[in-house]
Amino acid sequence: MNMPIKDLSGQKTRRSGDELVRHLENFELDLQFTAGVWFFAPGGGRFHDRYVPDVPMEQRIEMALDLKDQGLVGLEAHYPNEVNDDTLDLFKSANEEGVRLITVVPNLFYDAQFEFGSLSSPIEDVRRSAIERTITTLEINKELDTDFAIVWPGIDGFDNTFGQNHVAARDRFAEGLAEAMDAVPGVRICIEPKPYEPRPNIMYGTTAEALLLCEKVESLLGSSENADILDAGTPLMGLNPEVGHVLMAFEDLAYAFSLVCEYGRLGHTHWNSQPLGNYDQDLDVGVVYPEQTEAAMYALKMCGYQQYFGLDLNPERIPVKQALVNCMDMLKAVNERINNLDHARVVEYVENPTENRGMLEAMLIRTRYPEATGLSELD
Numbered sequence: 376m377n378m379p380i381k382d383l384s385g386q387k388t389r390r391s392g393d394e395l396v397r398h399l400e401n402f403e404l405d406l407q408f409t410a411g412v413w414f415f416a417p418g419g420g421r422f423h424d425r426y427v428p429d430v431p432m433e434q435r436i437e438m439a440l441d442l443k444d445q446g447l448v449g450l451e452a453h454y455p456n457e458v459n460d461d462t463l464d465l466f467k468s469a470n471e472e473g474v475r476l477i478t479v480v481p482n483l484f485y486d487a488q489f490e491f492g493s494l495s496s497p498i499e500d501v502r503r504s505a506i507e508r509t510i511t512t513l514e515i516n517k518e519l520d521t522d523f524a525i526v527w528p529g530i531d532g533f534d535n536t537f538g539q540n541h542v543a544a545r546d547r548f549a550e551g552l553a554e555a556m557d558a559v560p561g562v563r564i565c566i567e568p569k570p571y572e573p574r575p576n577i578m579y580g581t582t583a584e585a586l587l588l589c590e591k592v593e594s595l596l597g598s599s600e601n602a603d604i605l606d607a608g609t610p611l612m613g614l615n616p617e618v619g620h621v622l623m624a625f626e627d628l629a630y631a632f633s634l635v636c637e638y639g640r641l642g643h644t645h646w647n648s649q650p651l652g653n654y655d656q657d658l659d660v661g662v663v664y665p666e667q668t669e670a671a672m673y674a675l676k677m678c679g680y681q682q683y684f685g686l687d688l689n690p691e692r693i694p695v696k697q698a699l700v701n702c703m704d705m706l707k708a709v710n711e712r713i714n715n716l717d718h719a720r721v722v723e724y725v726e727n728p729t730e731n732r733g734m735l736e737a738m739l740i741r742t743r744y745p746e747a748t749g750l751s752e753l754d
Contacts, residue, residue: 404675417695557601617687622652
């Protein structure tokens with residue numbers, strides 16, 4: 376018996392004034408963490424060999440189980456390279472020990488056959504292969520009773536824009552995704568936008584574009600089971616925005632996350648840190664732009680986000696367990712700080728800016744540096 380698809384409708388609630396203050400004072404983010412098994416043994420890069428030996432899946436799962444006390448409750452993995460006939464029982468055993476496989480991701484970006492795209496490929500047999508892989512992945516998600524399937528269109532895009540039939544490529548991607556979802560109804564897809572890398576330009580690469588894709592795919596769904604779910608007000612398409620990808624696109628984290636919540640589609644989040652633009656670095660949470668982490672967490676608190684906090688890292692020079700602990704500790708620390716803010720002051724400063732010029736900034740100085748001395752008096 377499959378669990379019902381998680382309700383995201385609370386994210387859409389509008390609050391202001393006293394109602395928002397009461398919500399901020401009473402609602403706390405539930406920090407339950409998940410981690411992708413792919414970074415438990417980081418591979419080499421384009422310009423260097425791997426720095427650590429490969430780790431068998433059984434050992435990766437043991438590492439995850441050792442972190443249950445720190446708040447790690449779930450794993451994420453790709454089909455067929457990580458979840459397959461040889462490893463399926465390992466993930467089922469982990470589930471019984473308290474670390475669930477929360478998503479199985481179709482690997483639509485690595486194989487040589489996807490050189491010119493997967494679901495969007497103009498080569499029909501390649502596109503058909505991508506659709507069938509997505510169908511199989513959705514079947515595994517249903518068998519394992521996961522929460523959703525992440526889809527990342529990492530190889531779907533273009534190098535040279537001249538003469539590209541972009542509309543046709545986007546149609547092929549959306550129609551292929553809808554076909555797979557109708558073949559295995561009742562499984563939510565969470566799109567993970569990224570603007571570039573490995574393709575110079577990835578389709579649906581920003582938050583707003585991914586939201587448009589959600590509406591487009593849902594409009595194409597035809598199975599009666601999917602129609603019933605949508606008619607009940609539950610989205611079958613959501614987003615899994617990753618901090619690094621959002622910042623690669625020069626988006627603001629809090630704004631982007633709140634935009635997804637506005638439409639009730641924030642199914643999952645991936646956390647790390649990243650310089651604006653640049654290549655995808657997957658640094659530990661808060662290493663770069665900690666103020667973006669802090670603002671994003673507060674935005675999720677404002678929206679009543681109740682889903683997992685996924686960690687997507689590339690700890691090439693840090694032991695993976697230490698990297699995971701660092702990231703979980705950082706999010707716990709940020710969460711404690713935002714919970715202890717004077718929420719009434721924050722709302723007052725934001726909603727009445729003409730009477731409180733510079734006061735939000737003054738307040739944040741003191742919350743970020745509580746042991747600082749010699750500061751001016753804050754009225």
